[in-house]
Amino acid sequence: MRFILVFIAVLTFVPQVIFASPKDIILATTTSTQDSGLLDVLIPIFEKQSIYRVKTIAVGTGEALALGRRGEVDVLLVHSPKDEMEFVESGLGINRRPVMHNDFVIVGPKDDPAKIKGKALLSALKFIISYKSTFISRGDNSGTDKKEKNLWEKVGAKPEKGVYIETGQGMGETLRIADQKMGYTLTDRGTYLALKETLDLVIMAEGNKELFNPYSVIEVNPAKFPKVHSSGARAFSDFIVSPEVQEIIRNFGKEKFGQSLFFPDAK
């Protein structure tokens, strides 16, 4: 009896250690690509076409880049241009290529207490501050979070501590909190559209060039980190910028949401 139990215990262990597949690649990406459902469409296609299996961890750009800097992941799909360029310049990332973009929007409660609907972006943010409206921030070093901090810098001020709520979580959760607390928040259009039906938030400000949200794919440099599965990373990177996949990205969401969630950017 005892031996059967030990046997089962060993069985759980051995396969992973011996058969740890060199065909497994780890993709670190943002919560917006995950929560919008895009990766659930793309990953199975990639796995069918190639010999690789993709393990996607949706952690937010900040953590993704931190993992990349340690060589813990193989390829990144992130959206924070300044940090991405630093990452590549430091020699830790290679082959950064634009994949797609969408835009950020400011969303808020239907009755718009700060009356910002239709106002220009920076003006709208100033009104949020002066009306002491609740503003929900990602607060998690993600691409969205960095863009939001960047916008406050441009405004030259920030909402007061009491009304500025940092969730430290992904876009989905943050939108839900904004919804429940009836506050404003910055979100990428993709995640907002994917969750729109379950939220009472509406778009308040959009279209400003500051709200441009580009995503890039970056491979972690195998020269710096020998354990990186570089061939798999390259295969995924090539896959996501390929014309066929770019077309899939262009059409993603059209049927369900009436508009594209992401716009392809690869040349």
Added chain:
Amino acid sequence: MDLIIGGFKEALNLLVHLDRESLSITLRSLLVSGSAILISLLIGIPIGTLLGLSRFPGKRIIVSLINTGMGVPPVAVGLAVTLFLWRSGPLGWMNLLYTSTGMVIAQVIISLPIVTGISVAAIQNLNPNLCLQTLSLGANKWQLFIILICDARLPILAAIMAGFGSVISEVGAVMMVGGNIKGHTRVLTTAIVTETRMGHFNMAIALCIILLVISFLINLILTYVQQKR
């Protein structure tokens, strides 16, 4: 209210149609937590028995440490295990991060103190003469061990149920060590988080119901064994 009813409907729907993904998520939960509690009881009950029977300086400190271990937050265990299993970490060569095996390891660490600590208390609660009597009847070490844990069956099974409950329901460790990767390391608890994040509330509630029902069924069996006359 409509969400709860919707959740029940969805759960029934999933069960009737044997939704492949939900099935695999459920099986994975059972496999990971089941393996973890199995390993924990194979290690924990013997160690607990040994500790319960022995007397040595520093015994109370050791037992205190074990009892403290019962309350360590699963997410902290997850973080610690992740640090070890990272490619750059000491055990990185084992390639266990973002795997089910890694999750089992983390869950063993979570449940082992519970099983061990309660076993110590269970053995110490036995009549001290039982040990002497059994040995005087000519029992060897193994037979003694079996007699003792059979006699302490009630609290020891409680230990197993407590240990199992602690791992089937935790989300912090499996999220960190497993990564909640669809098709590879997603379990019931992490799936509930994901479905909620994506706004699929009925699905999230359905998964909660499945988790609770399974937990109940397993505890039902264990309780029957525990309460057998």
